[in-house]
Amino acid sequence: MTVATAEAGEFTFDDLSVVMGTYNEEEAVGTVLSDIERVTDGRAEVVCVDGSTDRTAEIAREHGARVIEQEPRGYGVAVRAALLAAQRPVVVTTDCDDTYPMSRLGDFLAQIEKGYDVVSGDRLYHGADAMPALNRAGNCAFALLASALLGERVHDVTTGMRAYRREVIEKIEWTENTGLSAELLVRPVARGYDVREVPIEYRERTGETKLDPFQGGAAIVTSILTVGLQERLR
Ligand SMILES: Nc1nc2c(ncn2[C@@H]2O[C@H](COP(=O)(O)OP(=O)(O)OP(=O)(O)O)[C@@H](O)[C@H]2O)c(=O)[nH]1
Numbered sequence: 001m002t003v004a005t006a007e008a009g010e011f012t013f014d015d016l017s018v019v020m021g022t023y024n025e026e027e028a029v030g031t032v033l034s035d036i037e038r039v040t041d042g043r044a045e046v047v048c049v050d051g052s053t054d055r056t057a058e059i060a061r062e063h064g065a066r067v068i069e070q071e072p073r074g075y076g077v078a079v080r081a082a083l084l085a086a087q088r089p090v091v092v093t094t095d096c097d098d099t100y101p102m103s104r105l106g107d108f109l110a111q112i113e114k115g116y117d118v119v120s121g122d123r124l125y126h127g128a129d130a131m132p133a134l135n136r137a138g139n140c141a142f143a144l145l146a147s148a149l150l151g152e153r154v155h156d157v158t159t160g161m162r163a164y165r166r167e168v169i170e171k172i173e174w175t176e177n178t179g180l181s182a183e184l185l186v187r188p189v190a191r192g193y194d195v196r197e198v199p200i201e202y203r204e205r206t207g208e209t210k211l212d213p214f215q216g217g218a219a220i221v222t223s224i225l226t227v228g229l230q231e232r233l234r
């Protein structure tokens with residue numbers, strides 16, 4: 001589907017891919033995939049890039065997801081592979097830990113239909129009470145750092161739930177791993193794509209976190225600085 005037809009308002013759930021990295025999420029994967037199935041009437045394509053040793057992949061396949069197996073090499077390696085494997089004109093990323101509201105998939109699709117290139121779920125707008133305090137403080141700081149580099153206020157650069165018009169994914173070369181989530185917002189904003197942040201609710205995680213907050217935080221700061229400076233010098 002071309003951008004012109006998209007702007008004419010013709011996107012449906014048949015045009016949607018929902019993608020995620022999955023790493024030992026057997027406690028949450030069933031709920032997340034059932035939510036997607038219910039909300040999209042089973043019409044969205046679902047892609048899981050999986051590095052699990054538990055039953056995650058099996059459960060995902062039972063729910064009709066396309067499962068791509070990959071050694072666990074970090075968030076960004078998995079999510080980049082998932083984004084590139086998606087085949088539909090609109091691609092939504094999420095985590096597989098039941099933190100993000102799949103009930104909002106229709107709103108995200110509608111915003112892309114309106115003409116936005118990227119729609120980014122802002123977890124901090126409503127306070128993100130379910131987020132550990134350290135993560136909340138870190139995420140606020142990451143957003144401020146990215147805003148300073150971009151010269152434009154962005155509010156949540158590390159959210160895992162976003163919708164992308166497919167051509168944005170294809171036109172930009174993605175380089176980061178733990179910081180991929182920030183890169184996926186910073187580069188489109190810096191390049192003048194139409195990016196919209198929308199407030200979303202954020203739930204407490206089901207299952208264990210896969211990210212060490214200190215190592216992860218340091219990697220995200222490095223990514224924001226690297227990507228922010230690269231984009232300024234482009
Ligand atoms: N395939 C794959 N998936 C991964 C890897 N690391 C993380 N993930 C998945 O990527 C998503 C994000 O990881 P999370 O552990 O939720 O990280 P986070 O959202 O920063 O931290 P939480 O507060 O714990 O939610 C989850 O769905 C993970 O299962 C990996 O190395 N390989």
Ligand SMILES: [Mg+2]
Nearest residue numbers: 095097099205
């Ligand atoms: Mg998560």
